[in-house]
Amino acid sequence: PAAIRRADYRPPTFTVDAIRLEFDLDPAETIVTAELSLRCLTETAFPLHLDGEDLTLLELSLDGTALDPAQHVDGAGRLVLHELPPRAVLRTRCRIAPEANSRLTGLYLSNGIFCTQCEAQGFRRITFFPDRPDVLATYDVTVRADAGSCPVLLSNGNCVDRQSLPDGRHMARWQDPFPKPSYLFALVAGRLDRLADTFTTRSGRQVDLHLYVEPGQAARAHCAMAALKQSMAWDEARFGLEYDLDIFNIVAVADFNSGAMENKSLNIFNAKYILADEATATDTDMELIEGVVAHEYFHNWTGNRVTCRDWFQLSLKEGLTVFRDQEFTADHRSRAVKRIRDVRTLRARQFPEDAGPLSHPVRPDTYVEINNFYTATVYEKGAEVIRMIHTILGEARFQAGMRLYLGRHDGQAATCEDFVAAMEEASGCDLVQFRRWYSQSGTPRVTAQWHVEGPASGAGPGAGGQALPDGGCLVLTLSQDTPPTADQAEKVPLDIPIRLALLDGEGRPIAAWLEEAADAAPDRSAPGEHLLRLTGPRQRFRFRPAEAQEHAPLPSLNCGFSAPVILHADYGDADDAFLMVRDPDAVNRWEAGQRYATRVLLRMAAAEDPAMAVDGRYVDAFGGLLRDEAMDPSFAAVAMVLPEEGYLADQMAVVDVDGLHAAREAMLRAIALAHRNVLLGMHARLQPARPYRADADQAALRAQRNAALALLGLLTEDAEVQRLVMAHYRDADNMTDRLAALTVLAHHGQEAARNLALADFEERYRGEALVLDKWLAVQAQAPRRDALATVRRLLDHPAFRLSNPNRVYALIGAFAMRNQWRFHAADGGGYAFLAEQVKKLDGLNRQVAARMAGAFGRWQRYDGPRQNLMRAALESIRDMPGLSRDTFEIVNKSLE
Numbered sequence: 071p072a073a074i075r076r077a078d079y080r081p082p083t084f085t086v087d088a089i090r091l092e093f094d095l096d097p098a099e100t101i102v103t104a105e106l107s108l109r110c111l112t113e114t115a116f117p118l119h120l121d122g123e124d125l126t127l128l129e130l131s132l133d134g135t136a137l138d139p140a141q142h143v144d145g146a147g148r149l150v151l152h153e154l155p156p157r158a159v160l161r162t163r164c165r166i167a168p169e170a171n172s173r174l175t176g177l178y179l180s181n182g183i184f185c186t187q188c189e190a191q192g193f194r195r196i197t198f199f200p201d202r203p204d205v206l207a208t209y210d211v212t213v214r215a216d217a218g219s220c221p222v223l224l225s226n227g228n229c230v231d232r233q234s235l236p237d238g239r240h241m242a243r244w245q246d247p248f249p250k251p252s253y254l255f256a257l258v259a260g261r262l263d264r265l266a267d268t269f270t271t272r273s274g275r276q277v278d279l280h281l282y283v284e285p286g287q288a289a290r291a292h293c294a295m296a297a298l299k300q301s302m303a304w305d306e307a308r309f310g311l312e313y314d315l316d317i318f319n320i321v322a323v324a325d326f327n328s329g330a331m332e333n334k335s336l337n338i339f340n341a342k343y344i345l346a347d348e349a350t351a352t353d354t355d356m357e358l359i360e361g362v363v364a365h366e367y368f369h370n371w372t373g374n375r376v377t378c379r380d381w382f383q384l385s386l387k388e389g390l391t392v393f394r395d396q397e398f399t400a401d402h403r404s405r406a407v408k409r410i411r412d413v414r415t416l417r418a419r420q421f422p423e424d425a426g427p428l429s430h431p432v433r434p435d436t437y438v439e440i441n442n443f444y445t446a447t448v449y450e451k452g453a454e455v456i457r458m459i460h461t462i463l464g465e466a467r468f469q470a471g472m473r474l475y476l477g478r479h480d481g482q483a484a485t486c487e488d489f490v491a492a493m494e495e496a497s498g499c500d501l502v503q504f505r506r507w508y509s510q511s512g513t514p515r516v517t518a519q520w521h522v523e524g525p526a527s528g529a530g531p532g533a534g535g536q537a538l539p540d541g542g543c544l545v546l547t548l549s550q551d552t553p554p555t556a557d558q559a560e561k562v563p564l565d566i567p568i569r570l571a572l573l574d575g576e577g578r579p580i581a582a583w584l585e586e587a588a589d590a591a592p593d594r595s596a597p598g599e600h601l602l603r604l605t606g607p608r609q610r611f612r613f614r615p616a617e618a619q620e621h622a623p624l625p626s627l628n629c630g631f632s633a634p635v636i637l638h639a640d641y642g643d644a645d646d647a648f649l650m651v652r653d654p655d656a657v658n659r660w661e662a663g664q665r666y667a668t669r670v671l672l673r674m675a676a677a678e679d680p681a682m683a684v685d686g687r688y689v690d691a692f693g694g695l696l697r698d699e700a701m702d703p704s705f706a707a708v709a710m711v712l713p714e715e716g717y718l719a720d721q722m723a724v725v726d727v728d729g730l731h732a733a734r735e736a737m738l739r740a741i742a743l744a745h746r747n748v749l750l751g752m753h754a755r756l757q758p759a760r761p762y763r764a765d766a767d768q769a770a771l772r773a774q775r776n777a778a779l780a781l782l783g784l785l786t787e788d789a790e791v792q793r794l795v796m797a798h799y800r801d802a803d804n805m806t807d808r809l810a811a812l813t814v815l816a817h818h819g820q821e822a823a824r825n826l827a828l829a830d831f832e833e834r835y836r837g838e839a840l841v842l843d844k845w846l847a848v849q850a851q852a853p854r855r856d857a858l859a860t861v862r863r864l865l866d867h868p869a870f871r872l873s874n875p876n877r878v879y880a881l882i883g884a885f886a887m888r889n890q891w892r893f894h895a896a897d898g899g900g901y902a903f904l905a906e907q908v909k910k911l912d913g914l915n916r917q918v919a920a921r922m923a924g925a926f927g928r929w930q931r932y933d934g935p936r937q938n939l940m941r942a943a944l945e946s947i948r949d950m951p952g953l954s955r956d957t958f959e960i961v962n963k964s965l966e
């Protein structure tokens with residue numbers, strides 16, 4: 071399949087000002103009638119092609135003159151128009167088959183509910199249309215369906231008519247006044263319950279909020295409704311952005327390829343991101359729901375009112391909207407913990423993408439299948455790029471930039487360049503070099519070295535006990551380089567904003583002047599903090615403290631993870647042991663602990679017997695964290711988690727799968743053994759008051775208590791501890807606690823306790839598909855030698871269905887992507903299993919198949935025998951006859 075190139079973008083030669091659509095819904099044969107008001111924009115080169123896929127064209131007319139359908143559809147399924155006046159009305163009547171649509175894009179059925187997914191190119195599976203985001207039309211949609219099976223009929227905009235029809239059918243007509251690209255079209259019809267509420271905007275508009283769910287589920291939609299109202303209020307308060315219609319609908323469906331979709335005024339969600347109550351959803355689920363509801367709502371301005379010119383600009387809406395949803399959560403919960411979670415996600419998902427065969431810039435240059443570009447780079451790194459602009463400009467100038475960008479491009483399809491230009495113009499800041507973040511792939515490495523220079527001491531090495539006399543200074547040298555990536559050999563220096571503080575021997579920020587500050591941005595950061603812009607390959611920064619210092623200052627670098635880089639700094643174990651307790655920047659406090667743990671675990675993995683190489687000083691330092699009762703529990707909960715095996719693997723030139731697993735397990739066990747009583751005390755002390763509340767304070771207590779439980783669970787032979795874990799499971803009055811205990815038992819429990827808990831969970835939640843996904847995932851991620859056999863057995867469990875993406879991610883995805891040790895078992899069983907499943911999935915749902923195939927992405931980082939096994943698995947997929955373009959692109963790039 072041919073690659074599409076950003077450089078080849080051409081504006082459309084004609085547009086569609088308005089479209090009238092009529093749907094006669096039927097599971098097997100739905101008839102779609104479309105009337106397009108076409109207008110030429112330039113000298114049109116004929117023939118014109120309208121996108122179409124899997125459509126049966128029944129009738130065709132141009133300005134009332136019937137044309138022969140057979141003469142106007144080409145071999146690729148597109149509609150061909152040989153000639154067209156400057157303005158024309160094109161009418162088509164097509165047949166489609168929603169019940170046969172297992173790809174879940176276009177119009178399909180989910181548990182008997184008709185629903186659509188049009189981003190990125192699903193509208194062409196509904197009717198013939200220029201299915202590109204820079205063609206914006208108004209939509210007038212009539213939906214007719216059986217009144218019994220489809221009492222609810224929805225589309226975008228306002229409902230302007232509703233009537234009964236003969237033969238038990240009925241209709242509804244919806245008009246959306248805002249011109250929109252086809253990817254934002256939506257239709258839903260089915261039997262649904264509704265949760266209703268209202269929101270009054272700052273300017274006094276009353277908006278009806280309707281949340282539709284499968285029958286009987288409305289009681290589980292309150293968390294999502296509350297999140298929606300909070301999002302609407304927050305967008306007004308922080309960004310000055312109001313909702314623009316009188317109705318906002320959300321529909322939750324069981325079968326959905328991704329998390330949710332921001333269709334204008336009719337968001338469609340994966341039920342996983344709507345349905346929640348304390349009995350079936352964890353605190354983490356609820357935070358995720360809040361974030362996804364907010365994200366989709368925020369798209370109303372960043373994505374819908376201002377959309378993307380072409381799909382290469384995807385990060386224009388996605389990076390910006392992720393940044394907005396991250397800030398929403400940070401403003402409502404712990405800012406530091408939110409940032410730590412986002413950094414963890416970036417490192418777990420985006421850094422490997424940058425370092426692997428699928429590497430691409432935030433604004434890609436080519437793609438074969440656009441659905442493969444909804445990536446961590448476009449979303450998460452894209453959000454980091456926006457965050458860096460925010461850091462450089464500061465909140466007030468950033469908001470001025472937002473106002474200029476949205477005001478200038480409202481109702482248009484824009485580019486990343488338009489966004490940066492608006493930010494630059496509104497702020498007066500120079501972002502010329504900064505633009506390279508959009509075009510250069512790869513994760514920059516920043517190396518930091520420092521030494522003291524002073525009249526008395528002269529130059530000295532590193533920080534530490536050495537004094538910094540009056541008139542002396544600390545010299546910091548920062549250098550950057552970005553290693554070549556699979557898609558780009560040559561790299562250039564980026565404009566990297568580094569926030570930093572200099573800490574004294576107590577961990578307090580020192581007041582210091584930055585000399586030769588020509589390349590530093592104006593200081594808009596917290597007191598005692600500096601913002602440097604590293605723009606060259608190597609720069610020196612001299613800091614002169616206001617007062618003499620007894621000890622040379624220790625720099626706390628990249629505070630708040632101000633730039634998405636890999637930092638190599640002169641820290642030793644003693645520095646990190648100090649910083650993990652004393653650094654005033656919470657993200658860097660966490661970072662120091664992770665860096666220290668990573669060094670220790672890598673050393674242990676390299677030892678002949680990792681269990682015999684446990685570093686006692688790290689175990690002691692960890693004890694310091696545990697004994698700090700003043701620590702914010704939500705921070706303590708993240709600080710108590712060791713770096714994951716996947717992250718540790720990324721730090722090795724050749725991954726030592728078994729060594730890393732043994733080292734991490736040994737360290738966890740050593741921590742649990744050494745601090746057993748402190749952990750038991752923590753578990754007893756942190757029990758939240760009953761009754762259960764889902765709020766952030768209680769959630770933080772549960773998180774820390776469950777982190778203690780996870781460590782204690784390693785003490786398999788300790789009868790008292792094992793009784794405690796069982797009681798934690800049995801007495802849980804919420805899913806957070808029950809799942810935490812189930813995980814401990816399923817991963818480390820003795821056989822009898824493990825089987826008992828898994829059987830109880832299965833029985834207790836029979837028929838609750840979303841809850842049983844947790845049960846599938848816990849077993850798929852178990853660090854047990856029989857994990858693959860269990861996963862294979864679960865493929866036949868009634869709770870599993872290959873046609874549902876949530877089930878696939880819960881079982882197959884969890885095994886391949888979150889069970890590093892077993893997926894990469896030396897016998898290659900994990901690889902053969904994944905290849906088998908990808909091949910089966912490809913015929914059913916190519917988007918999900920392609921995502922699963924991505925698990926092979928970093929095969930070249932493993933040892934020779936594993937490489938051979940993974941290459942063979944990839945080749946077997948590539949060579950499958952009829953393989954989709956989606957999966958082919960991923961597999962082929964991986965093999966290149």
Ligand code: HT7
Nearest residue numbers: 189190327328330331332441444
């Ligand atoms: N903008 C939405 C992207 C999306 C999507 C992309 C490919 C295939 C299926 C999809 N469903 C939704 C979601 C978002 O980022 O808000």
Ligand code: ZN
Nearest residue numbers: 365369388391
């Ligand atoms: Zn989005």
